[in-house]
Amino acid sequence: MTSSRDLIILERRFVNALAATSDEAITTAALALEENLQTVLAQSAGLSDGAFDDPDTLASAIREGATRRKCAGDVCVVLCEPCTQHCIEVLAGAADDPSLDDLNAILPEAIEKFGEEMVKLMVVQYSLSLAGFKKLIQSDEKWALPVSPSAVAAVRVADEAEQAAKRALRNERKEKEKAQKKLAAEQRAAAKNRR
DSSP states (O other), rough: OOHHHHHHHHHHHHHHHHHSOOOHHHHHHHHSOHHHHHHHHHHHHHOOTGHHHHHHHHHHHHHHHHHHOOOOOHHHHHHHHHHHHHHHHHHGGGGSOHHHHHHHHHHHHHHHHHHHHHHHHHHHHTTOOHHHHHHHHHHGGGGGOOOOHHHHHHHHHHHHHHHHHHHHHHHHHHHHHHHHHHHHHHHHHHHHHHO
């Protein structure tokens, strides 16, 4: 059973993997999908009718939809589904939990047939659940998980800058209020002394 924490980690990995995947690979994979998978991809990413008719904008539409709908995982799984099915068929009985040796034996053919970027999406898909994929990621830098700056971190940095600006304004306002109170107190004292 996958925990909520694992699901969050996996979605983050998918976001990074999709960001690291070229437009060409996304477009090629999307156009090669069977019609039923194209429908699933269109629904997941919220693609407009006719999105598959314009290969020049398809990858950006898929990326935008995945970001807008927060469904990078769904998009990546659909894009690499033909690769995944092929590997399951080739692995046969070992498909439920392939060893590192099993994976090293089948991945070159999968890369040749589907491209390295789609195979990487498949590797990400199973990176938390199957031991062979975990070992593959740890043992071969070629399969290391893509890392990109976290959107949350970027928001946090922006928020910190915004908060610092707010603090500066607040401190400035407090200093002005303090100066005004001091001036008012001095004026009251001076007026009191004149009486």
